Amino acid sequence: MQKRAVVLLSGGLDSTTALAIARSAGYDCFAMSFNYGQRSLAELNAAKKVAQSMQVKEHVVVELDMSKIGGSALTDHSIDVPTSGLEEGIPITYVPARNTVFLSIALGWAEVLQAQHIFIGVNAVDYSGYPDCRPEFIKAFEDMANLATKAGVEGQKLTIEAPLMGLSKAQIIAKGMELGIDYLQTVSCYKATDDGKACGICDSCRLRKHGFESQGFTDLTRYV
Amino acid sequence: MQKRAVVLLSGGLDSTTALAIARSAGYDCFAMSFNYGQRSLAELNAAKKVAQSMQVKEHVVVELDMSKIGGSALTDHSIDVPTSGLEEGIPITYVPARNTVFLSIALGWAEVLQAQHIFIGVNAVDYSGYPDCRPEFIKAFEDMANLATKAGVEGQKLTIEAPLMGLSKAQIIAKGMELGIDYLQTVSCYKATDDGKACGICDSCRLRKHGFESQGFTDLTRYV
Numbered sequence: 001m002q003k004r005a006v007v008l009l010s011g012g013l014d015s016t017t018a019l020a021i022a023r024s025a026g027y028d029c030f031a032m033s034f035n036y037g038q039r040s041l042a043e044l045n046a047a048k049k050v051a052q053s054m055q056v057k058e059h060v061v062v063e064l065d066m067s068k069i070g071g072s073a074l075t076d077h078s079i080d081v082p083t084s085g086l087e088e089g090i091p092i093t094y095v096p097a098r099n100t101v102f103l104s105i106a107l108g109w110a111e112v113l114q115a116q117h118i119f120i121g122v123n124a125v126d127y128s129g130y131p132d133c134r135p136e137f138i139k140a141f142e143d144m145a146n147l148a149t150k151a152g153v154e155g156q157k158l159t160i161e162a163p164l165m166g167l168s169k170a171q172i173i174a175k176g177m178e179l180g181i182d183y184l185q186t187v188s189c190y191k192a193t194d195d196g197k198a199c200g201i202c203d204s205c206r207l208r209k210h211g212f213e214s215q216g217f218t219d220l221t222r223y224v
Numbered sequence: 225m226q227k228r229a230v231v232l233l234s235g236g237l238d239s240t241t242a243l244a245i246a247r248s249a250g251y252d253c254f255a256m257s258f259n260y261g262q263r264s265l266a267e268l269n270a271a272k273k274v275a276q277s278m279q280v281k282e283h284v285v286v287e288l289d290m291s292k293i294g295g296s297a298l299t300d301h302s303i304d305v306p307t308s309g310l311e312e313g314i315p316i317t318y319v320p321a322r323n324t325v326f327l328s329i330a331l332g333w334a335e336v337l338q339a340q341h342i343f344i345g346v347n348a349v350d351y352s353g354y355p356d357c358r359p360e361f362i363k364a365f366e367d368m369a370n371l372a373t374k375a376g377v378e379g380q381k382l383t384i385e386a387p388l389m390g391l392s393k394a395q396i397i398a399k400g401m402e403l404g405i406d407y408l409q410t411v412s413c414y415k416a417t418d419d420g421k422a423c424g425i426c427d428s429c430r431l432r433k434h435g436f437e438s439q440g441f442t443d444l445t446r447y448v
Contacts, residue, residue, distance in 0.1 A: 064288050069333040097332035100372045104328040108321035109293040137371040144364035148324045153355045 002028045004115035005161070006106045007056070009033050011046030012188040013208055014121035014164055017172050019054055020179040021163045022119045030113055031059040032106050036095075037067030042192035049185050062105055066095060081190045083201040099132035103141055103160065111149050116158050123164040123172065138162050169211025183220035197224045226252045228339035229385070230330045231280070233257050235271030236412040237432055238345035238388055241396050243278055244403040245387045246343045254337055255283040256330050260319075261291030266416035273409050286329055290319060305414045307425040323356035327365055327384065335373050340382050347388040347396065362386050393435025407444035421448045 005027035007019045033047040051059035122133040142160045146152040188208045189198035212219040229251035231243045257271040275283035346357040366384040370376040412432045413422035436443040
């Protein structure tokens with residue numbers, strides 16, 4: 001059997017690059033996205049396009065209503081998304097335990113598929129300030145996952161692959177271009193319009209724009 | 225502020241006892257249940273009754289479609305629930321990564337509520353053979369959780385409380401009776417009827433029945 005990987009795919013720049021890396025490493029890729037009550041569905045539409053153009057074996061969109069627990073500007077529509085630039089500390093766009101939840105559900109699917117690899121596009125350099133994007137978190141999740149599952153008990157090691165962890169946004173973009181990604185398909189904006197246009201001023205837009213501009217790339221983003 | 229706990233509540237015997245223990249320890253309890261594509265909704269109805277009678281501060285039922293990933297007799301309706309007795313190894317009723325997923329979502333809610341305790345009714349004695357019911361799994365999850373969250377980063381330690389871990393089913397029942405639980409409200413059967421009657425022959429029914437009978441308790445279960 002071809003080696004299999006579950007890839008968390010939001011439809012943004014990072015996860016799309018992680019998928020391209022998994023694919024170029026020879027994995028059969030199974031993409032997983034979430035409809036978790038996020039403010040903008042444009043990212044999810046982008047995920048569908050990306051999954052199709054990268055010929056994943058299967059793409060599932062898991063419905064999960066995180067808005068019930070609230071606590072984030074991305075899921076609680078009574079909180080505004082900040083647009084005045086990155087600040088110190090953990091931003092209000094942080095969704096409590098989001099990567100933990102996504103990786104856990106991916107872990108369940110990996111077990112069913114007998115996939116021993118889960119790819120996630122987190123990075124700790126041009127970094128959002130989210131605690132669940134740090135390498136020590138990824139390592140702790142992997143340790144836990146190997147105790148949680150039937151595969152783990154039976155001695156098949158599962159690894160969490162975070163190939164962007166040490167890369168700057170500009171390096172991620174350079175890598176993705178090398179792999180032929182069409183970044184115009186991807187949506188990073190926290191408050192994108194339904195047809196996928198970006199605001200240009202939220203934290204995610206700022207990080208993305210800086211990534212393109214700092215290396216003299218053309219900014220492949222459609223703005224409002 | 226009164227100390228707060230998130231309690232995972234399936235509506236079965238174990239989680240109901242865990243809730244009673246949390247309550248008797250003086251926590252403000254926030255109960256969380258899941259509609260995850262399980263075969264029987266009777267357990268979920270039981271959870272609602274239990275939450276109400278135990279006066280939890282809030283009870284949320286999170287919708288999460290685990291049937292999309294398949295792999296278990298509890299969520300994949302093309303697989304039969306075994307009824308011929310407990311066998312060696314991990315049973316087909318094991319839902320891949322279920323406790324990991326449930327604990328992760330509970331972790332998100334705990335963070336929003338500023339609760340530093342999550343209660344889960346797993347036990348490793350009269351034990352189902354599920355890997356994610358073992359103490360080493362609970363410990364690894366706790367370690368991961370403290371790296372995953374804003375609270376963890378800010379130095380507030382979160383603990384995963386598994387007060388039933390070292391107890392036999394009979395000891396759990398004895399504890400629950402001491403705390404005044406009405407076990408007739410609870411449903412453990414994997415294939416309970418919609419009105420909450422148990423089959424009496426699935427693994428979960430066998431463990432429950434043995435728990436009552438081994439100590440000479442009246443079996444507080446409604447059978448078909």
